[in-house]
Amino acid sequence: MRILIAAAGSRGDVAPYTGLGAGLREAGHEVAVAATGPFAALVREAGLDFRELPGRPAHAGGADGNRALMRTAAAFVAELGQGFADVVDPGTDLLLLSATTAPLGLHLAEALGIPAIGTSLQPTAPTGDFPPPVLGTRSLGRTGNRLAGRFALRMTDRVYADAVAALRRRLGLPPLTPAGMRDRQEKADWRVLHGFSTALVPRPSDWRDGLDVTGTWWPYVAPDRRLPAEVEDFLAAGPRPVFVGFGSMAGGKGERLGALVGGALRRAGLRGVVQAGSADLTVDGDDVLSVGDLPHALLFPRMAAVVHHAGAGTTAAALRAGAPSVPVPVTADQPFWAARLATIGAATEPIPFAGLTEERLADALGRAVRQQSYTRAASVAARHMATEDGVGAVLKALG
Numbered sequence: 001m002r003i004l005i006a007a008a009g010s011r012g013d014v015a016p017y018t019g020l021g022a023g024l025r026e027a028g029h030e031v032a033v034a035a036t037g038p039f040a041a042l043v044r045e046a047g048l049d050f051r052e053l054p055g056r057p058a059h060a061g062g063a064d065g066n067r068a069l070m071r072t073a074a075a076f077v078a079e080l081g082q083g084f085a086d087v088v089d090p091g092t093d094l095l096l097l098s099a100t101t102a103p104l105g106l107h108l109a110e111a112l113g114i115p116a117i118g119t120s121l122q123p124t125a126p127t128g129d130f131p132p133p134v135l136g137t138r139s140l141g142r143t144g145n146r147l148a149g150r151f152a153l154r155m156t157d158r159v160y161a162d163a164v165a166a167l168r169r170r171l172g173l174p175p176l177t178p179a180g181m182r183d184r185q186e187k188a189d190w191r192v193l194h195g196f197s198t199a200l201v202p203r204p205s206d207w208r209d210g211l212d213v214t215g216t217w218w219p220y221v222a223p224d225r226r227l228p229a230e231v232e233d234f235l236a237a238g239p240r241p242v243f244v245g246f247g248s249m250a251g252g253k254g255e256r257l258g259a260l261v262g263g264a265l266r267r268a269g270l271r272g273v274v275q276a277g278s279a280d281l282t283v284d285g286d287d288v289l290s291v292g293d294l295p296h297a298l299l300f301p302r303m304a305a306v307v308h309h310a311g312a313g314t315t316a317a318a319l320r321a322g323a324p325s326v327p328v329p330v331t332a333d334q335p336f337w338a339a340r341l342a343t344i345g346a347a348t349e350p351i352p353f354a355g356l357t358e359e360r361l362a363d364a365l366g367r368a369v370r371q372q373s374y375t376r377a378a379s380v381a382a383r384h385m386a387t388e389d390g391v392g393a394v395l396k397a398l399g
Helices: 011-026 037-045 065-087 102-112 141-171 178-187 229-236 254-268 296-302 312-320 334-343 358-370 372-386 390-398
Strands: 002-006 030-036 049-053 094-097 116-120 192-194 211-213 242-244 272-275 288-291 305-308 325-327
Touching (some): 011 037, 030 037, 049 065, 094 102, 192 390, 242 254, 254 272, 254 358, 305 312, 305 358, 312 325, 312 334
Parallel strands (some): 002 030, 116 192, 192 211, 242 305, 272 288
């Protein structure tokens, strides 16, 4: 089967699909991944064909609020929609659409007569079990949570409305709003597979048939990949360090963060591995090693704790490693994942990025490393995750 996976957004929105794609390829399928240009090497490293989507998503610079996030997303989607049709080969047998590409890809599927399955990294369908991930963590009760979930979908509709209208005109399709397409798919019980672990989010009790949770799709890591020698030397030179990184978040905040993180590590008496990320984070000191992009699957099992922005992928990677977390959520769904980590006992209480201080980080690090309850909870989740086969569940869904 010729499969096209379409994913767009930050690295965390794309990397899990490299592992999913590699698993599908190993099962005998021909797999391509459509993503924006910066992720071409990531896709090709997994042995998958790459097709470039237009646009370049902006990095979140801090606690700028959902309104600014919506504006940024709308600009990105408008550019994405202009060239999405160019990456879909009419000979494709199946489209796998991420949450960010489905509102556009479903219209392409209609025009070309190609079956499509949703592949989401977050629980976006409304439920009474919890509020929508993008609208905070405070439960509004079962009815309120469902209403908030529908409101979140309407917000998404607004982001995609103009791009969908333009795409349907280009494809020669009659007008149909994003809400109209969603209603059509709901009535057809359109299948959406969710690539997260039930260790963090059990399948909501009120979801309809066709909404399934498969377990996590892990970013591809080559079997012979190893940590660099300088990292191995640092790890061997003393006690287990803690990891500090904010992924594609906090762009332009590196100088302030560097001083803060360095001071927190000294206060807590801990060694640190600090990942530069989009913040260009660097910390000086004999007990600190600054690194670039390294596979979390190789690095996190060697850490005493992980300080991170609580993106879905980094959250899962820390749990898989059995490492306690200190979550510092920045925006979007990150507070949701941070709260889930704390709820299962695998993390300290989240520290919102806007409220991050040297003192708060040092205190949280000290507790995460020295109170064994966090490590025990993370280890329980890791054992649960080891029983899940995200790729296998997708293959089963494909029949």
